[in-house]
Amino acid sequence: MSGLSADPGLIRIGNCSGFYGDRFGAMREMLEGGQLDVLTGDYLAELTMLILGRDRMKDPGLGYAKTFLRQLEDCLGPALERNVRIVTNAGGLNPAALAEKVRELAARLGLEVRVGYVDGDDLTGRAAELDLGSPLTANAYLGAWGIAECLEAGADVVVTGRVTDASVVVGPAAAHFGWKRTDYNRLAGAVVAGHVIECGTQATGGNFAFFTELSDLGRPGFPLAEIRADGSSVITKHEGTGGAVTVDTVAAQLMYEIQGARYAGPDVTARLDTVELAADGPDRVSIRGVEGEPPPPTVKVSLNTIGGFRNEMEFILTGLDIEEKAALARRQLESWLPERPAELDWTLARLDRPDAGTEEQASALLRCVVRDPDPNKVGRAFSSVAVELALASYPGCSFTAPPGNGSPYGVYRPGYVDAAEVSHAAHRPAGCQVLVGGPSETRELTEVPEPGLPEPLPSGPTERVPLGAIALARSGDKGGDANIGVWVRTDDQWRWLVHTLTVDRLRELLPETATLEVTRHVLPNLRALNFLISGLLGAGVAYQARFDPQAKGLGEWLRSRYLDIPLELLP
Structure with missing residues (x-):
C-alpha cells in the first residue's frame, strides 16, 4: 500500500483542469473545498499539442503548459500541507523541463517537494522508422503505470507527457490499491471514472443539454471521483459548490468524444455498454458494473x-x-x-x-x-x-x-504503432529511472454486435417538435471525426428513439453528414445511441474545416431538428 489515502478501501481523486486555459483558480478551489487525496489536471488536447509544438520550435526549453506552473506557485504549499498528491499531463512535449521548473519553484518557496515525471511518449525522432511520416509532433498515448511507479516511490507531484486523459486518475488508483496489470475490470472502472472527471465542469452541469433544469450553474464546482478497490466509483463535487452531479450530467460526459461500445486505451479496453449509473444521494452518482478487456495490440499516436x-x-x-x-x-x-x-x-x-x-x-x-x-x-x-x-x-x-x-x-491525424515499440520511463523523485514496458496481453479491437432491441413503441398520436424535447445530447471531436451521443430518460422514450434515430434518419436531420460514413452504436444501459461521423472535421481541429471545428454544437443542432414524436413521450 502506497499511502495515497488514509482509507485503504477508498481514494478521492479530483480534477482542476479540463483543458489548457480552464479556470485558473480551480486548483485552489479544489484544495480548499473539501477532502482530497489526489488532484489531477488535464491540459492536453490535439490542438494543444500543436500549440506546444510551435512553442518548442521557438524555444527548445518550452513545450509544457505554463499555466500549471503559475497555479502551482499559489497552491504547492497548501497541497503539501493537506498531503494531496498532484498528477498532471501539463508536461506536454517536455515533461522533464516542467519537472525541473517545479523543483525550482519549490526551492524558491522554501518547500521540500518530491517530483516525478513520465516520458517516453515522444516518438518524433523515430517517426520515419515507425512509418509515421515527418510530423512536427508524434506522441504516443501512454497509460497509467509510469504514474503509479512515481507515486509508489513517494512523489508529491507527477508530471507527464501525452498520456490518455483517464490515466492521471487510473495511475493513482492502481498505486493505492496495488492493482495488477491484468485487473481489467478494476482498471476499466477507473478509466470510466477518469473519463467522467477529465473535462472538469462538463461533469457538473457545464455544456449540459437540459441546463435550464439546474438551479445553480453560475460557477459549477469541479468534479471528483471516490474510487473503491473493486473499481467502482462515486462521482461527486465539494459541498457548497455550484452546478450539479446527476445521472444525466455524468452520462453527458460519459458520451463525450467516444467512438463505440469499446473504449480502448493502452492499459485496458473498457466496455461502455456495461456501465451502470445510479443516483447515490444529492450530487452523488455511482458507477458500477464496468467490464474490462485486454488492451489492443497497437498504441495510438497523436501526429x-x-x-x-x-x-x-x-x-x-x-x-x-x-x-x-x-x-x-x-x-x-x-x-x-x-x-x-x-x-x-x-x-x-x-x-x-x-x-x-x-x-x-x-x-x-x-x-x-x-x-x-x-x-x-x-x-x-x-x-x-x-x-x-x-x-x-x-x-x-x-x-x-x-x-x-x-x-x-x-493538420492532425492519428497513427498506430505496435505496443511493444512504446515503453515509457518513470523518473522517480530520487532520480533513478524505471522503464515501463507494454502490456503482456492484448486483444484485437472488434465492433460489439448490436444488442437485441426492445419492441417498438405502438403507434399513436404524435406532435412535430424538436428532438430535444425529450432527448439529451453531447458531441465532440475525435481528430477529423465527430461523435454525437444521444440519450433519453425513460424506457418508452428509449423504445421510440432506438427505432427512430437510425443512421439514415441522422443523415436526413444533419445534411452535412449525408455523404460521410456514419456508424451507430447502441448502449442500452444508458438508453443511449452514439454516432461516429467520419471526416466531418477534415484534418482535425486546427484545420478548421467548418465553423464549429470541434463539433461542440453538433449535438445541439441535432436536438433542434423537428421530428414527429408520440404525444405520450412528451413532458
Missing part, C-alpha cells in the same frame, strides 16, 4: 504537422437578394485573384430574416477560407483583393474584419 497557411475574409450581406449578392462577390473575388490558392472554400450563413427590425437581423455572412503551402498566395494577395471589392461589388458591401496576413494551420 501533428504544419499543413500550410490559411486566411479568411467574411462579407456582410444585408437585405434583399442575398443569394445573388453572394454569387457576385464570389465571382468577382475568384476572378480578381492573381493566383488561385490550393483550397478556396465558401460558406453562406443565412442568418437574415425577412422584414427585420434591426440591420443585424437583416444580414447574412459569406465566408471565404483559403489554404495553400505558399504563404504569399493566402496573405495580402488574397485579403487585400477581397477588400478592393468594397466599392465595386454588391450594394452594402462590408466586412467583419480588416485584411490580414495568412497564418500557419495544423
